[in-house]
Amino acid sequence: MNKILKYSFIDLIRSNWVISYTAFYFVATFGLLVANGDISKAIISLLHVITILIPLISTVFGVIYFYNSRDYIEMLLAQPIRRSTIFLGQFLGLVLSLCFSFVVGILIPFLVYGVSVSGYLLHFLYVLVAGILMTIIFSALAYLIALLNDNRLRGFGLAILTWLLFAILYDGIFVLAMIKFEEYPLDKVSLIASLFNPIDLSRIFIMLKFDTAALFGYTGALFHQFFGSNLGVVLAGFALLVWCFVPVLIILAKSNQKDF
Amino acid sequence: MRPINIQLILLFLCATLTAGAHTLRVGKNGAYRTVAEAIGQAQPFDTLLLDGEVFFETNIVIDKPMTLDGQGHAVIDGEEKDEILVIDSDSVVVRGLTIQNVGHSFIKDRAGIRVRERNHILIENCILTNTFFGIYLQKSNHTIVRHNVVIGTPGRSETFTGNAIHLWYCDNIEVAYNTVKNHRDGIYFEFVNYGSIHDNYSEQNVRYGLHFMFSNHDDYFKNTFINNGSGVAVMFSKWITMKDNKFLDNWGSASFGLLLKEIYDGELSGNIFRNNTIAIHAEGANRLTIQQNVFEKNGWALKVMGSCFDNHVTGNNFRGNNFNIATNSKQSKDRYDHNYWDDYAGYDLDKDGIGDVPHRPVKLFAYIVERVPISIIMLRSLFIEMINFAEYIVPSLTPENLVDASPAMQPYNL
Numbered sequence: 001m002n003k004i005l006k007y008s009f010i011d012l013i014r015s016n017w018v019i020s021y022t023a024f025y026f027v028a029t030f031g032l033l034v035a036n037g038d039i040s041k042a043i044i045s046l047l048h049v050i051t052i053l054i055p056l057i058s059t060v061f062g063v064i065y066f067y068n069s070r071d072y073i074e075m076l077l078a079q080p081i082r083r084s085t086i087f088l089g090q091f092l093g094l095v096l097s098l099c100f101s102f103v104v105g106i107l108i109p110f111l112v113y114g115v116s117v118s119g120y121l122l123h124f125l126y127v128l129v130a131g132i133l134m135t136i137i138f139s140a141l142a143y144l145i146a147l148l149n150d151n152r153l154r155g156f157g158l159a160i161l162t163w164l165l166f167a168i169l170y171d172g173i174f175v176l177a178m179i180k181f182e183e184y185p186l187d188k189v190s191l192i193a194s195l196f197n198p199i200d201l202s203r204i205f206i207m208l209k210f211d212t213a214a215l216f217g218y219t220g221a222l223f224h225q226f227f228g229s230n231l232g233v234v235l236a237g238f239a240l241l242v243w244c245f246v247p248v249l250i251i252l253a254k255s256n257q258k259d260f
Numbered sequence: 261m262r263p264i265n266i267q268l269i270l271l272f273l274c275a276t277l278t279a280g281a282h283t284l285r286v287g288k289n290g291a292y293r294t295v296a297e298a299i300g301q302a303q304p305f306d307t308l309l310l311d312g313e314v315f316f317e318t319n320i321v322i323d324k325p326m327t328l329d330g331q332g333h334a335v336i337d338g339e340e341k342d343e344i345l346v347i348d349s350d351s352v353v354v355r356g357l358t359i360q361n362v363g364h365s366f367i368k369d370r371a372g373i374r375v376r377e378r379n380h381i382l383i384e385n386c387i388l389t390n391t392f393f394g395i396y397l398q399k400s401n402h403t404i405v406r407h408n409v410v411i412g413t414p415g416r417s418e419t420f421t422g423n424a425i426h427l428w429y430c431d432n433i434e435v436a437y438n439t440v441k442n443h444r445d446g447i448y449f450e451f452v453n454y455g456s457i458h459d460n461y462s463e464q465n466v467r468y469g470l471h472f473m474f475s476n477h478d479d480y481f482k483n484t485f486i487n488n489g490s491g492v493a494v495m496f497s498k499w500i501t502m503k504d505n506k507f508l509d510n511w512g513s514a515s516f517g518l519l520l521k522e523i524y525d526g527e528l529s530g531n532i533f534r535n536n537t538i539a540i541h542a543e544g545a546n547r548l549t550i551q552q553n554v555f556e557k558n559g560w561a562l563k564v565m566g567s568c569f570d571n572h573v574t575g576n577n578f579r580g581n582n583f584n585i586a587t588n589s590k591q592s593k594d595r596y597d598h599n600y601w602d603d604y605a606g607y608d609l610d611k612d613g614i615g616d617v618p619h620r621p622v623k624l625f626a627y628i629v630e631r632v633p634i635s636i637i638m639l640r641s642l643f644i645e646m647i648n649f650a651e652y653i654v655p656s657l658t659p660e661n662l663v664d665a666s667p668a669m670q671p672y673n674l
Contacts, residue, residue, distance in 0.1 A: 171643035215559040
């Protein structure tokens, strides 16, 4: 598996896509730091990157990568190698390279601006981890979709739809439901509902770690209490890990059955 | 003829007026060992000079007109027992004293300096530390409280600390150049008319920096309110003028810069609101003029409830707030014009500095949050940005007539 992982990682790292992805993060992060002039504000601005761009890029890139390397996969399948090794190795190569460019792209500007001595190191690490988890979750979903759909157009459409669902539609339904059921106590329901969307989960989690928490007021007190407690952090982390592992497990199961 | 030297005449007059007055020294080197003893022996209009030492006394009642002068170094320590100075006579001056350690009580509002229904009092240049209530004026008119520093003990809860400067049923009062800190309310006004509160500095009080109720015709200007538990509350009052104050860093889940409740015919101008969770929360505020204020980096700049009528919001700068205007009503009875809005997206073809397209300052999300408070957790979601934009283009839910028809293109220099 290591060999496959290594080859796909090196292959991706050298591709123009990943290089420009890294460059994009690098420039965007520097831009945010210069524009905000303040590390804590720049971290909060990164929130949009984490919750919108990373899922989008991971989704699109995941699908494209699977379809592009289909010939390579078929070639590998002809060798005496376990299927799980092939697919897991390739998937991990993909995730590693995306995480690599994300981490390198934002870490260097922040280090240059002195995040390690700014007192916001912990906040920055939260954002970094959230970004990595988003990358894993959405590239896994994309990889799975591509695996299940031989029709490229259909697979691509479905992947974009998945992103739309989590980034926009879910929130839309969420807000509409809140307005519809405004007469009812909603805090617990919305707390649970936020666990079912990794994007919402990381967005709320990060905002609560910053000054923005005060904006939540007493209505958001439950969220504050929940995500402020150890249990809340563990549960939120667990929910995100479930989001990471479930698609990967399905990938492994489906790849074993798939007829190439 | 030589011009008459007025100062000389005044000096002469004063000298004759105080001709019978004496100066009594209190302390180890003076004629009296305790303040209470000296007051008992003093004649009206005498001056008591306190030496620079610590007097351990409580319940000192000043029952005749006099000047009590600590000369900037005398200390009266209550040892956490009871009240310290009780002024029970007209025309008393207290200056240059340090008063400390008044114990808290749940039965009695103990104070460092209490004025008990007497007029024409001057309290100045005093330092009060660890007093339960600091300076407490009850039914006192024509009184001045200035240049005092009143600092409580940090970390106490609301019940274990009183107000720094507490006024109850007073007319024609001046409260100026005081620093108040770590008390329950920094400055507390109840039933106080024709008062003037200016150049005070109120910081880190547990509840309000300034708490103001049933008080009419008062002016407050050039005060600074920083990081108080819930900011400043002005309630049930008429004809209030608030000018050139600073409301800063009142940041917390139940904090606001300024809470207006049942306020009529006031004027708010030249104030700076920065870094407050809610800069102004207005409920039942009517016929106010809100002009030339700066609203910067607040969560909400103006939260105007449906119970507000006929307010005029003009010439203000709104910059970097999460929500500029929020309301829970579909109708607005207030007027908005000539404000600068940082999210204004219109244009100015005739270059007169006024945008040609009206601006709607209420975002759809602000409206939704007012209706369903928990929806605030959707803050910064992409979906919210999208519906805000859609609503901005085609308004359907936000108040139709809450419009600034003449938004400024450039921020004002305020």
